[in-house]
Amino acid sequence: MEVQNYRDPELARRIAAKIREVTPQTGSFKFCHVCGTHEWTITHYGIRSLLPENVEVIAGPGCPVCIVPAAEIDESVQLAQKGMVMTCFGDLLRVPGSNGSLLDAKAQGADVRIVYSLTDAVEMARKEPEKEFVFFAVGFETTAPATAVEVLKAPPKNFSFLVAHRLIPPAMELLLGVGDLNIDGFIAPGHVSAIIGMKPYELFPRVYRMPTVVAGFEPIDVLMSLYMLMKQLKEKKPRLENEYSRVVKWEGNPKALELMDQAFTVTGGNWRGIGRLPDSAYKLRDELAEYDAHAKFGVKIEQGKDILLGCECHLVIIGKIKPDKCPMFMKACTPQKPVGACMVSSEGTCRVWAKAVATSKPLKP
Amino acid sequence: MCLAIPAHVMSVTGDKAQVDFGQNVLREVNVSLVEAKVGDYVLVHAGYAIQKLDEKDALETLSLWREILSAENQ
Ligand code: SF4
Numbered sequence: 001m002e003v004q005n006y007r008d009p010e011l012a013r014r015i016a017a018k019i020r021e022v023t024p025q026t027g028s029f030k031f032c033h034v035c036g037t038h039e040w041t042i043t044h045y046g047i048r049s050l051l052p053e054n055v056e057v058i059a060g061p062g063c064p065v066c067i068v069p070a071a072e073i074d075e076s077v078q079l080a081q082k083g084m085v086m087t088c089f090g091d092l093l094r095v096p097g098s099n100g101s102l103l104d105a106k107a108q109g110a111d112v113r114i115v116y117s118l119t120d121a122v123e124m125a126r127k128e129p130e131k132e133f134v135f136f137a138v139g140f141e142t143t144a145p146a147t148a149v150e151v152l153k154a155p156p157k158n159f160s161f162l163v164a165h166r167l168i169p170p171a172m173e174l175l176l177g178v179g180d181l182n183i184d185g186f187i188a189p190g191h192v193s194a195i196i197g198m199k200p201y202e203l204f205p206r207v208y209r210m211p212t213v214v215a216g217f218e219p220i221d222v223l224m225s226l227y228m229l230m231k232q233l234k235e236k237k238p239r240l241e242n243e244y245s246r247v248v249k250w251e252g253n254p255k256a257l258e259l260m261d262q263a264f265t266v267t268g269g270n271w272r273g274i275g276r277l278p279d280s281a282y283k284l285r286d287e288l289a290e291y292d293a294h295a296k297f298g299v300k301i302e303q304g305k306d307i308l309l310g311c312e313c314h315l316v317i318i319g320k321i322k323p324d325k326c327p328m329f330m331k332a333c334t335p336q337k338p339v340g341a342c343m344v345s346s347e348g349t350c351r352v353w354a355k356a357v358a359t360s361k362p363l364k365p
Numbered sequence: 366m367c368l369a370i371p372a373h374v375m376s377v378t379g380d381k382a383q384v385d386f387g388q389n390v391l392r393e394v395n396v397s398l399v400e401a402k403v404g405d406y407v408l409v410h411a412g413y414a415i416q417k418l419d420e421k422d423a424l425e426t427l428s429l430w431r432e433i434l435s436a437e438n439q
Contacts, residue, residue: 011431037368089411116411116412117394117395117411117412117413118411118412118413119395119412119413120412139411142369142410142415143410143411145398145413145415146395146398146410146411146412146413149395149397149398149413191368191369191408191410191415194369194408194415194416195415195416217368245419245422245426246418246419246420246422246426247408247416247418247419248416249416253398253399253415253416255397255398255399256398256415259398347368
């Protein structure tokens with residue numbers, strides 16, 4: 001698949017010029033995305049520098065690893081300390097809990113294993129039937145379908161899930177309630193939308209009069225979505241548009257949605273730096289309790305220590321401040337020695353900013 | 366973590382497929398969420414294909430944008 005065209009600097013320049021053309025000279029405009037990969041594209045290709053001075057793009061809670069609350073990390077650490085084999089994606093290993101991370105538990109002798117895919121974890125459990133395996137199922141709607149597939153396939157008896165999946169639309173709705181954030185439009189996340197489709201975003205233009213564009217992840221995608229948003233604002237006709245039609249269908253992925261419905265119920269959930277959001281988390285259905293690590297091993301921690309003293313992750317996560325406004329950014333807190341969750345995960349805004357300094361390839365013609 | 370990468374389906378056996386991520390990086394992925402045929406492009410996230418990628422649409426979108434941008438310039 002040829003992606004090079006979606007990185008064409010000449011086309012980027014033309015779209016940037018169009019954005020300039022439709023942007024009113026007075027007033028200021030703020031668009032919010034909710035995806036770590038969008039933040040990566042925006043910083044890596046220097047998209048912000050192509051925009052008019054009065055147009056700002058901010059990053060909302062788009063990093064599924066960063067928003068896992070300390071209490072759930074604590075549960076995973078407890079399971080590992082109790083002798084289960086904890087399997088998880090690499091990003092999760094160093095995310096701080098209330099008293100240390102999974103990496104700390106591993107250093108103290110717990111069996112914690114990084115997997116590339118849930119399939120690998122299930123495979124390990126099959127090969128070592130004498131051990132109990134738990135998979136730490138973190139991620140938004142993009143990742144939840146895999147959990148649904150495996151749990152419904154009747155995994156081996158020695159396998160269970162610590163489900164920490166979260167849903168994006170409730171977090172977007174929360175942002176609209178944050179006092180002085182004043183968002184003028186949403187760039188909706190393309191890969192979450194590949195699963196959930198367009199319908200869950202309908203309320204943003206309809207109820208909140210918020211322009212909303214589902215966007216892909218190449219620089220041309222992001223620029224085009226910004227142009228579409230700005231045009232909607234100028235016309236004063238907020239609506240829901242799909243920039244990423246090569247992947248996102250109106251109905252999403254019906255098969256994935258069906259399996260998720262069979263596997264999960266929607267419930268309230270805590271988000272690090274945000275607090276409790278109603279209807280924002282998945283929980284395994286009662287019929288699947290034998291695969292639910294909470295039920296199987298009786299672990300449930302309600303409260304943890306989410307934000308360490310001095311870390312501003314709670315403000316970074318909702319787009320209130322940019323990472324460089326945190327006094328610890330690239331001083332006490334670096335990718336090598338991260339303090340907060342936003343610097344740990346490769347999708348965290350602080351981490352993306354730290355990396356962009358070293359590797360960015362601005363599209364500026 | 367919602368990163369998903371396009372891959373070319375080389376062979377399918379049940380709910381598993383061999384896919385090519387380009388430069389001959391081959392991997393086995395789970396395709397039970399999509400109806401993948403040999404030759405399709407799929408988007409792969411953490412070992413699972415989550416959606417098919419419409420190559421024709423990808424190219425058409427680009428040329429449509431170019432057209433819109435030129436038309437609106439006149
Ligand atoms: S730079 Fe580090 S300490 Fe500051 S907000 Fe980001 S993660 Fe927290």
